[in-house]
Amino acid sequence: MVTKNYPDPKLNEKLRDRYYRRDQSNPEFTKETEKLAGSMAHMCYQCGTCTGGCPSAPRSTYRIREFMRRGVLGLEEEALTDPDLWLCTTCYSCTDRCPRDLAPTDVIMAMRNLAFRRDIIPVNFLKTVTAIYASGHGVPNNDVNRAAREKLGLTRDPPTTHMYPEYIKGIRKILDHYNLKENADRIIKEREG
């Protein structure tokens, strides 16, 4: 076999480090991602259409195409520990445009779900959970708004869980079924004390 090399051995060494190594790959990661996403992500032919229209790409190092590749190659650590995983706005442009119909947005959501199972998640996501556990609302009412509602002829609190707090019990049961509040509290405490 003919091996191509640069004359400079240091450069060869540097480039060798970019090679994909089998032991970094977890085929289960590919399978789980595909299952959660409902996508045949391994069909990705890396055309780059997804990244080309992604609003997050021009202003960061986030590349949806790269995450697709990581998915295919089973590069679990690389995918789940990259802070860029959380820069997808879920605008679904890539999903509408992918010529292979691989729903890259749903692939990202699947990877985020898998990251959460390992406690890898920014706290702002968890704070929405605790807000809903408390009041049923991710963005709850406040006094300025209550006064404004009254002036509009609306009820001070909207006819949601705010006006009917007896419904919050059911919401808590659902969240507790998944231990979500418990996990959210634990992780927030670990991060913020």
Added chain:
Amino acid sequence: MTAEHKYAFYLGCIAPNRYPGSEAASIRTSKKLGIDLVPLEGASCCPAPGAFGSIDLNVWYAMAARNIVLAEQKGLDIALICNGCYKSIYEVNHKLKHNKELREGVNEVLKEIDMEFKGTIDVWHLGELLYDPEIVGVEKIRESIKVPLKGVKIAVHYGCHLLKPKKERHLGSTENPMWVEELVEALGAETVQYRNKMQCCGAGGGVRGYDLTHALDITNEKLTNMVEAGADAVVDLCPFCQLQFDRGQIEIEEKFGIKYDMPVFHYAELLGLAQGMNPSELALDLHAINTEPFLKKVL
């Protein structure tokens, strides 16, 4: 006029708790157009698709299903006014109706609170009901106008989750739709076409909470493109996009030193104005960006 079309009005969070004028305007303007929006008691956050979908899709399905079942119990289709809520409520309803395994999983959880998803209702965005000639239609909207919004140019922001992903929606083009422009023009206003019209507002997917500067940078690009096209105001169909454009302008000024003073309206508010509602009946003073200069132009 008696209302012929009755819906359970699913409010979400941001409209009732930050921009209640949109809620009031939706109820009043719809009534004039033959749509009766009745309260959906005990509804919660949809829940936020970016946050919940990222954490655990199964919780997202179950929580959204609870809201849907409340409307099933009333025997009414849901109407709502937020693209984020549409993503959760419309999409989960659709998925549960068509995926037996998913439905059974969700119903096992709902059983704990004596509920069952049956799949008996449909979910609509008020915007699509207004556009649908069998429900309202552009003609009827035009006839309901008392104060045509003459002399202003409006940039339409469609938002993402009402139209995309296309294969799970039924609202046509996601590259260059024009139906919301038709709705705006029915109010007497002009609309403008601007660069990259279908780009996201930047807030979704939890990005506003995770990296505000990143989210605002996207918003800023959109605002620049709207200004370039000569827009006097932005109109959207989503209180979360509205918040991102409206409060976002204050944050953009703080972070990037750029000032736009571009008023941002939910379509329901604009329809209210055109039907002759007084600005004080729309709580426009809760907007971060002063709407007075715009109002002076049109009223």
